[in-house]
Amino acid sequence: MNISFGKQVKMKCEIFLFLQLMIMGASTKEVTCEGEQLLNVDIVVGYPGIAPPYKPGHILVFRCTDVNLKMYGQRTIECLSSGKWDNPYPKCGDVTCFLNTTEINIKIERFPDIEGPIKPGHKLTFSCNGQGQKLKGQREITCLSNGEWSSPFPKCEEVVCVANLTGKKIIESEVAIIPGHTLNLACDGQGLVLKGQREITCLSNGEWSSPFPKCEMRTECGPPPNQENADTTEIPKNEYSYGQKVEYMCFNKFTMLGSPYLICAQGEWKGYFTCLKPCTVTVEVLDERGIQLRWRGREKIFSPHGDRIEFSCKRGKSSIGLIQTCNDGVMNLPLCV
Secondary structure, three states: OOOOHHHHHHHHHHHHHHHHHHHHHHHOOOOOEOOOOOOOEEEEEEEOOOOOOEOOOOEEEEEEOOOOEEEEOOOEEEEOOOOOEOOOOOEEEEOOEOOOOOOOOEEEEEEOOOOOOEOOOOEEEEEEOOOOEEEEOOOEEEEOOOOOEOOOOOEEEEOOOOOOOOOEEEOOOOOOOOOOOEEEEEEOOOOEEEEOOOEEEEOOOOOEOOOOOEEEEOOOEOOOOOOOOEEEOOOOOOOEOOOOEEEEEEOOOOEEEEOOEEEEEOOEEEOOEEEEOOEEEOHHHHHHOOEEEOOOEOOOEEEOOOOEEEEEEOOOOOOOOOEEEOEOOEOOOOOOO
């Protein structure tokens, strides 16, 4: 059959128009989000309304039909421009608690000891499987009426003893604080005294064998220290209070330089003095150097620090520097030739 050119053009135009109308119809189709049949769930509020169709921007708020049921999912969902809900429809079911732990070294026991969901009032008890492990957290937790646990799930951690070493130092080189290890402690600072046990051991439960000692400022002083060439003027005591003094006296012929008192302050004796030695020269030494005392002749010298001694040469001899001073047990003697 022959169709004229004009009729062919007309048919093509009609087909094109038909397809265009189909496309326009498809593009103007309204976007909506699907509703679902709900079990044990009510839609409490809908914006702008509860009934479908649900369009982009439409919000639904849900609640469980029974107060004894628990909602699983989002309480509020919104219809998106894609025609999808931003979250799935929620569901309501019996209240249960989940076993939400990934610990591999922990042992869990249920009470009552039954299979199935863990319901409110049911309890879990925990213990650690591995040696040297300690439970950190509550040993027993309970499933509550809202489906939550009474406390977070505990964890199993390596047993260690925590050491507070502020103001202390470890004398021994062994510092790993794990069960069986021992610390020997002393205070790190002048005027501090250790209160408590000097040696403590880390036990298998992560506790110390004795309470951790403390360093406190020492206020009392023990017996006064021994001083060279001196002694206390009174019989010393075993203990002195803050601010008490002790007086010293140098031995005979020794000369004191400084204050004769030591004072108890912050558990230590404060103060300084020294006893300067006298000079001693024997008759034999005088004869060896050909000298004698100018005013006393040939005799032994026992002279305190600072004394000036005048010598003279024996008959027929001469020297210079015949006057000398005793300086802390030392005297430069002249030599007569």
